[in-house]
Amino acid sequence: MNKYAVIFTVAALLLAGCDKLSPPPSHSQAWVAEGKTMGTFYRVTLASPPPDALVGLQEQINQVLNQDNHELSTYLQDSVLSRFNQYNGAEPQPISSAMADLVSTALRIGAKTGGAMDITVGPLVNLWGFGPDKQPVSMPTQSQIDAARARVGLGHLRLSEDVNGQWLQKDLPDLYVDLSTLGEGYATDHLAALMERRGFTRYLVSVGGAVISRGLSPQDKPWRVAIQKPTDREVDAQAIVDLQGHGISTSGSYRNYYELQGKRLSHIIDPATGRPIDHKLVSATVIATTAMEADGWDTGLMVLGTEKAKALAQQQGLAVYLITKTDRGFETWASPQFKPFIIEGLDDPREKH
Incomplete structure (x- = not known):
């Protein structure tokens, strides 16, 4: 996987159903497997699994990820x-x-x-x-x-x-x-399918910025994830969502960039112009039935910019959450399909509907 084509990201803060940001659940309540794959990181969290059900699971996780890498890698x-x-x-x-x-x-x-x-x-x-x-x-x-x-x-x-x-x-x-634009979601869905085949019904799986869940967390609450604030100076949540068994992915322009000749250049390239995007949309999050579907839409919406992304989300009935940089600060917009997933984050007076 092209490690430079990073899809940013549902925040590294993966919430285990808690009302506020908190550390991950302890290993007495959850089984966690994590590591590197496709130039990024993966994480599998199972809620209170029977110990005998875990036999051979790590090896199978490795096999799934190695197979996906063998298919999709450009390296x-x-x-x-x-x-x-x-x-x-x-x-x-x-x-x-x-x-x-x-x-x-x-x-x-x-x-x-x-x-x-x-x-x-x-x-x-x-x-x-x-x-x-x-x-x-x-x-x-x-x-x-x-x-x-x-x-x-x-x-x-x-x-x-x-x-x-x-x-x-x-x-x-x-x-x-x-x-790689869809690769993280592709691998996330494959790991979720492995959990289903093994009989697990309570899990949270992520590869890079693509996440999917099913069932309840170890605290018997919904799995929740944080959408990161669009800044490279802090790790904080802009909004918190309950995935309700869906996949989620975020694309953003606020971290993977460099400056050249006094201009900040984003890693997200607009194929129509052949140049890095230069509009004010800084983050696009999509929730869909699969992580791959969400992963496929977020980058395209980022390329389009705020107004075109809004119009397309409404036309296609997509669950989309946009963050736009303005002279007054960051403004957020959620499509009608996205709003039922939101737990916290829409109390910002600058929010636009």
């Missing part, structure tokens, strides 16, 4: 995605049904956002110094941007299925696909 040269990116032909290449579902979701959301969420935007991300290439010492020229944009576009990618399986095809030899 592993032998991953399924890396082999596809290295292939310069036009013949369809085989992929798994799970990866086909991810690509299908990306293409659908990409179309609905008018191309704002684009899994082929990698050349532009690299050009602006947020990929494996080094940070530029000067602003890219318009000709460099145009050249990179010529290698970008969802229209160059085709997903198909037949009796022999699922296939991915490109009509541009050097098209570069990066699935």
Whole structure:
């Protein structure tokens, strides 16, 4: 997974159903597994599981994450995605049904956002110094941007299925696909599916900024998560939500950036302009039935900016929470579908509906 394409984030404050921010539950009440994967961190918390039900679980968690990494990594040269990116032909290449579902979701959301969420935007991300290439010492020229944009576009990618399986095809030899925009949600859903197969009905799972839950916490209360305030100077909650068994993901422009020639440049690139976004929307959170669905929408909404993101959320009936920087401070907006999930955070007088 491209560690530079970070999806920021439902805050690192994962709440175990408490009314206020508090430490995670003790290991006497919960079983916790955590570690690194895909250039980020994962965490699995189970509420009061029977000890004998945990046999072999850590090994299976590792297997799920290793398999996802083997499919989606752009750093592993032998991953399924890396082999596809290295292939310069036009013949369809085989992929798994799970990866086909991810690509299908990306293409659908990409179309609905008018191309704002684009899994082929990698050349532009690299050009602006947020990929494996080094940070530029000067602003890219318009000709460099145009050249990179010529290698970008969802229209160059085709997903198909037949009796022999699922296939991915490109009509541009050097098209570069990066699935990290949805990868954290993809892995989160797979870990949740593992918990279901093992018979666990009370869990909170996260990979990076994508989170999903089911059932109650060790305190027999709903699992709750905090949406982080959009600042790189503190870790505090802007709002607290009860997931109610749903997935959640947040994209933000307030941490992964650098300054060049006196200008602050975000890691979120607008495919339409080929440049980092420069509007005032700083955080977009989405709640959906799966973590992957939420993970797919948040970046596209961030690219669109506040007003277009609001309009699309209302048109599509999405559960969306936006934070916008204004001259008066941060203003928040929640779609009607998001509001039932909120526990705390809408008492700010600057909130706009």
